[in-house]
Amino acid sequence: MFHNLNIYELENWLRQESPDELLPLWHNANLIRDQYVGNEVHFRGLIEISNYCNRQCLYCGIRGERKDIHRYRMSDEEILECVDKAKNYDYGTIVIQGGEDPGISPKRISELVKRIKSETDMAVTLSLGEQPEMVFRLWRKSGADRYLLKIETTDTNLLKSIHPGEPYGSRMECLYHLQDLGYEIGSGVMIGIPGQTHSVLSQDLEWFRKINLDMIGIGPYLPHPDTPLGQACGINIEDQVPNTELMTNKTIALARILCPEVNIPATTALTVLNPKKGRERVLSHGANVVMPNLTPLEYRILYDIYPKNFNNQVMDKNSPEYLGEMVNRLGRPMGKGQGGREKRRMKYCG
Numbered sequence: 069m070f071h072n073l074n075i076y077e078l079e080n081w082l083r084q085e086s087p088d089e090l091l092p093l094w095h096n097a098n099l100i101r102d103q104y105v106g107n108e109v110h111f112r113g114l115i116e117i118s119n120y121c122n123r124q125c126l127y128c129g130i131r132g133e134r135k136d137i138h139r140y141r142m143s144d145e146e147i148l149e150c151v152d153k154a155k156n157y158d159y160g161t162i163v164i165q166g167g168e169d170p171g172i173s174p175k176r177i178s179e180l181v182k183r184i185k186s187e188t189d190m191a192v193t194l195s196l197g198e199q200p201e202m203v204f205r206l207w208r209k210s211g212a213d214r215y216l217l218k219i220e221t222t223d224t225n226l227l228k229s230i231h232p233g234e235p236y237g238s239r240m241e242c243l244y245h246l247q248d249l250g251y252e253i254g255s256g257v258m259i260g261i262p263g264q265t266h267s268v269l270s271q272d273l274e275w276f277r278k279i280n281l282d283m284i285g286i287g288p289y290l291p292h293p294d295t296p297l298g299q300a301c302g303i304n305i306e307d308q309v310p311n312t313e314l315m316t317n318k319t320i321a322l323a324r325i326l327c328p329e330v331n332i333p334a335t336t337a338l339t340v341l342n343p344k345k346g347r348e349r350v351l352s353h354g355a356n357v358v359m360p361n362l363t364p365l366e367y368r369i370l371y372d373i374y375p376k377n378f379n380n381q382v383m384d385k386n387s388p389e390y391l392g393e394m395v396n397r398l399g400r401p402m403g404k405g406q407g408g409r410e411k412r413r414m415k416y417c418g
């Protein structure tokens with residue numbers, strides 16, 4: 069039933085809404101997760117180092133043109149304090165994320181990575197947007213292990229409608245450069261972007277399989293009222309993919325079946341949709357990674373990519389303590405070591 073899923077079968081699974089009919093999807097995704105990446109949940113300490121950005125992504129709350137937001141940039145000392153926290157929690161990976169900030173030089177990141185690599189055993193994942201190949205090369209030489217760059221959608225027209233002015237293919241090109249340089253590469257999409265159809269989303273899933281990703285990040289699109297896309301109402305195309313928890317879970321389960329060995333995080337955006345159970349549920353549907361947020365509170369509030377509904381205690385639900393207890397409750401052990409992709413021989417051909 070799940071062997072060699074073709075694009076039409078993927079689309080049918082994405083359309084499936086019946087809880088009974090979906091049971092085999094959840095069951096298989098969980099089984100394959102267990103068989104290929106084990107029962108452990110890996111913890112990656114997330115540090116959001118800057119909310120300056122010179123991009124204009126129409127959905128993102130830290131887009132450059134947004135004027136009503138206070139911008140911050142963390143100092144090296146502040147970043148290294150967060151790294152220390154991750155070390156004390158015994159995490160195997162630190163994720164350094166931020167907008168495309170012209171105020172942070174490639175050299176500064178390079179020195180920071182060198183320092184982290186010389187003082188800890190942690191893997192370093194960078195997520196700092198599109199960069200020239202020579203910058204990726206410099207950071208790799210300094211010791212960076214992994215890079216996250218979400219493609220958001222593989223559809224040319226949809227991409228144009230959310231990333232104005234971005235030449236089609238530039239993110240893909242970056243991912244190929246990163247792969248050639250020996251990084252583990254992560255990419256992914258948002259679920260329910262206005263204009264995304266089931267057929268487009270099934271093409272995205274096909275692309276995950278083709279490019280041989282090491283990490284796949286999939287989260288719901290959350291409209292931000294202070295962005296052009298968040299303000300645009302009435303975009304209601306036929307066959308629109310809904311930005312729901314269910315659709316996100318189905319896409320993650322299918323990604324696990326198609327790419328059995330990858331690391332897949334249970335994203336924070338899911339917690340916004342379902343603060344109580346969002347992340348727990350997806351850990352049983354194929355995900356195997358959580359990303360506790362180590363960014364100091366005063367900055368975390370300003371990393372306003374989507375509305376996080378702070379009154380709903382989404383912040384607490386990203387704390388190392390909360391996530392540690394949650395994983396414990398699920399009876400899943402915390403992953404040891406760096407938790408990189410295990411490049412096993414493909415036993416399963418999804």
Ligand code: SAM
Nearest residue numbers: 127128166167168196197218288289290373374
């Ligand atoms: N600058 C880096 C980049 O572009 O990859 C990293 C920062 S960017 C803000 C990280 C991710 O936030 C994006 O890849 C996007 O998927 C997500 N994001 C931004 N706005 C969002 C929204 N309104 N809803 C859901 N996810 C969003």
